[in-house]
Amino acid sequence: MGSIDDIDRRILAELQRDAGKSLESLGEVVGLSRNACWRRIKAMEDSGLIRSRVTLLDPVQLNLGLTVFMQIRTNAHAPDWLNAFSKATMGMPEILGVYRMTGDLDYLIRARVADMADYDRLYQALIRKVPLSDVSASFVMEEIKETTELPVLRRI
Structure with missing residues (x-):
């Protein structure tokens, strides 16, 4: 993937806060359609810019405080x-x-x-x-x- 633009950056910022956000919600925030968001995310995944999507856990509740x-x-x-x-x-x-x-x-x-x-x-x-x-x-x-x-x- 070449350089990323401001929309890609806004998508990345939103996904870092909540990777489970729906494409519809993400599109509303960044001003794109659901499909346009999906295509950009897919391109960033294919290029390796997005390495994975994870769930963050509370270490204290897991007795790892x-x-x-x-x-x-x-x-x-x-x-x-x-x-x-x-x-x-x-x-x-x-x-x-x-x-x-x-x-x-x-x-x-x-x-x-x-x-x-x-x-x-x-x-x-x-x-x-x-x-x-x-x-x-x-x-x-x-x-x-x-x-x-x-x-x-x-x-x-």
């Missing part, structure tokens, strides 16, 4: 270690994000767990799967802003 950021340092940087690390973290559903970092930190992991005991279980499982030089953790006391919406309608 503790967010932890694990700061990882390692002395191993070989491709086989990275492959093992990737495989280990991909296979742990509590881990929501893994990022290779610049600076003093090698990797940052974002995870959701029930409590400290659940974090310890996750930590123990991770270090059994792959050798790590140093792991420290920070626990979220308050979520001030948490969103999955990308700023497609930029306010400059």
Whole structure:
């Protein structure tokens, strides 16, 4: 897909807020017919711009109220270690994000767990799967802003 226009951006903004919105409702908001909206959404899906449509869940109601950021340092940087690390973290559903970092930190992991005991279980499982030089953790006391919406309608 080439460049996207303002209508595409408005469609994307609406879908990020509610992917289950009907095509009729979406069309009313962006000023297009149901079919024109569908064609644009289909084109954005086919191009990979829209990667998937998901349902966001309340982690507290699922007993996953503790967010932890694990700061990882390692002395191993070989491709086989990275492959093992990737495989280990991909296979742990509590881990929501893994990022290779610049600076003093090698990797940052974002995870959701029930409590400290659940974090310890996750930590123990991770270090059994792959050798790590140093792991420290920070626990979220308050979520001030948490969103999955990308700023497609930029306010400059």
